[in-house]
Amino acid sequence: MLKIPKPLGAAPLGSKLNHNGDSLTLSEHDSCFYHNPALHGGAIDGRIEHVSPASATRKATMSQDATSVANQ
Numbered sequence: 001m002l003k004i005p006k007p008l009g010a011a012p013l014g015s016k017l018n019h020n021g022d023s024l025t026l027s028e029h030d031s032c033f034y035h036n037p038a039l040h041g042g043a044i045d046g047r048i049e050h051v052s053p054a055s056a057t058r059k060a061t062m063s064q065d066a067t068s069v070a071n072q
Contacts, residue, residue, distance in 0.1 A: 015053045
């Protein structure tokens, strides 16, 4: 399972709170990669892009752009 570490005072990802260019880090802390132990402890750093909050006529959108993938 990929978990997003939250520093004190951080909010979860959401189109209402996040903006284009915000940074994020996804870290693997569970055994979802147990078939390939080399991926255990991996981290993906990136930025949030294309943030568009929901309105009465459209759904919210958000994408993540990975800038680096590393095995810790």
